[in-house]
Amino acid sequence: MSDIRDPSSPGSAPPPGAAGKGGKGGAPNQTLALAAMLFAVSMTFIDQTIVSIAAPSITDELGLSASGMQWVVNAYLLSLAAFFALGGRLADIYGHRRIMLVGTLVFVISSVLCGCVPSGDFAQSWLIIFRGTQGVGAALMFPAALAVVIAVFPVERRGRALALFFGVSGLLTAIGPLLGGWLTGWTWRAIFWVNVPVAIVALVLTALAHIPNNPRRERLDVPGAVLVAVGMGLSVLGLQQASAWGWSSVATWACIAGGLLVLVVFWRYELGVEEPLVKLQVFKDRAFTADTLVLFFAMLAFVPVFFFASVYAQVSLSCSPNQAALFLLYFFAGFGIASQWGGRILDKRGARPAMKLGTALGAIGFALWAGELTDLSIHDQWPYAAMAGAGIGFLLAPASTDAVNRSIGASYGEVTGITQTVRNYSACVGMAVFGTILTHVTTDRVVQTLTAKGVPDAAAQDAARSISESVTGNPDGQQPSGEGPVATSIRESMQAIQLDFAEANQWVFYGMAIALAVAFGCALLHPGTRVTQE
Incomplete structure (x- = not known):
């Protein structure tokens, strides 16, 4: 049986209630501390998905390319992946509360600047830069926030607190598409400005909770x-x-x-x-390695699905941003229900059964969902979208919690840095690989459609590349202007092109199913041991 050390053991942070250096004295308020950290990390989870819904509006107003828009999404995920390990280590060295506050301020200032992006040639660079600094702020904030939760809760209540932390923070991802669809109806810039009141609440609650800082004077x-x-x-x-x-x-x-x-x-x-920066000895624990692999392959689908399903809904199904958000709600309904069951399975039987069930259900759900994409009907797709979401819900909190519980010497910030680095790097890889697949398959399908309509090959190639690189919620916005025969043929083919885009998305969703199937194999590597306390 594996075990984790009590925080009061040598080399660990002071026990809950101790006023560490930088603290305000007296025991921290556990409820307020947990609420403060959930408000803080909610911004990081919301921003993983909220931009996907607004992508067509941003692209239209600022004139971004599809590659540029993907980098607006990817810049955030990449900086998260690149700096999470550093954020976890900084939290352990300089104190969890202090780094959480620094990360929150970096994040919210970057959010304001993203919303203030000027029109013109510099718009794309501006948005990518400050999305990147947003990711840096999140990378500082998240591991520190998790470490705060662990530090303020005693051993006998920590498991329940961690399950709530991971479960609620995962569910908050669902707010992104819904909030994004509603705010985009006013202005897409509001999707960034909405972080300001959330950050203020997090900062006020942090001050009221009297959370100790507890730094470790170690080398970076x-x-x-x-x-x-x-x-x-x-x-x-x-x-x-x-x-x-x-x-x-x-x-x-x-x-x-x-x-x-x-x-x-x-x-x-x-x-x-x-x-x-990272104590790699933790990978000697077979269970930790299995948890990390499951998270890697599952995250190839979990974050990218928001972007690709949203664009599919707006292009192939002719949905508005709000309707696209509701389309994604089926996925989150399954996720929300299953995440509660996953936490119960973790408490009663350990992480392995929850991960096996989640990866298997997710693989089947994504495969069935892919098969229905070309029907161009939300009614036919929602059960499979919910099934795919349920699969992710079953595995996310158990895999994350089990991995954190296996940290060395209670360096929770550091180990969180490892798992979150893996998760966000995987999301970047998924966005890049599936984006490449979507672009190539869409181009090939559209060329076939246009040449069948009598469009010359060269003109069909140019039009196909333009269409496959455009990310817009209004298919009419993709139609070329002009009255020439080529432009007329393309406009007359838009319904067929919508189906071409759906067929291209099938490749993406089957790829997500394969990723979950590989994650199932990784779940089988978990020895099934459960973390206990000495």
């Missing part, structure tokens, strides 16, 4: 932080740009291979450092 591994950020950045850049550069491009493979090589260097460097 700066070379390790640089290596992991560079490695992830290069590899995701290659994957993201493969659709534009081509898979035969030297630049594509130079970025992918170079990034992976840097990550290997990071791994070897960390093994030889006295105070590493």
Whole structure:
């Protein structure tokens, strides 16, 4: 049986109620502390999905390319993945409360700047830059917030608190599409400004909770932080740009291979450092490794599905942003219900049964959902969308909680940094790979449709590339202007092109089903041991 150490053990943070250095004295208010951390992390989860709903409106107003819009989404996820390990380590060194506050301020200031993006040539760069700094703020905030929850709750109540933390924070992802659809009806800029009141509530509750800071005076591994950020950045850049550069491009493979090589260097460097950024010895725990692998393959689908399902609904189903948000609600209904059952399974039987059930159900759900996409009917799809969401709901909290419970020496910020780095890096890979698949398949299908209508091959190729790269919620917005025969043929083919886009999305959703099937195999590697207390 594996165990985790009590926080009062040597080398750990002071026990709950102790006024650590930087604290305000007296026992922290556990309820207020948990509420404050949930308000803080809600912003990070909402922002993983809220931009997906607003993507067509942002693209139309600012004139972004599809690649640019994907980078607006990916910049946030990439900076999360690149800096989560650093954020977890900083939280352990400088104090969880302090880093949580710094992360919240960085996040909300970046949000305001995202909403103030000017029109013009610099718009795309502006939005990508500040989405990236948003991700940095989230990477500082999340591991620190989780560590706060662990520190203020005693051992006998910590499991329930962690289940609530992961369950509620996961459910908050559902608010993104709904809130995004409603706010976009006013202005898409509001999807960023809405973080301001949420951040204010989080900061006020943090002050009222009297949370101790409890820093550890240890060295920060700066070379390790640089290596992991560079490695992830290069590899995701290659994957993201493969659709534009081509898979035969030297630049594509130079970025992918170079990034992976840097990550290997990071791994070897960390093994030889006295105070590493990440204690890689935790991977010797077979259960932790299985948890991490399940999270990696599941997250290939979990975050990308918001973007691709939203765009599919708006392009192929002709949905408005609000209707697209409701379309995604079926997925979250399944997720919300199953997440509660997943937490109960974890408490009674451990993480392995919940992960097996979740990955199997998710794989089947995504496969059945993919098969219905070409029917162009929400009515036929909602049961399978709910099933796919339920699969993710069953596995997310158990895998995350089980991994955190297996931390070394109660370095909860650090171990959270590992698991969240894996989760967000996986989301970046999923966005990049599935985006490439969608672009290529859409282009091929549209070329076939247009040439069958008598459009010359060269003109069909140009039109297909333009259509596949446009991300707009109004299919009419994709129709070319002009009165020439080519433009007329394309306009007359828009209904067929909507079906082409749906067929391209089938490839993406079948890919998500395969990712969950691989996650099922990883769940079988878990030894089934449960974490106990000494």
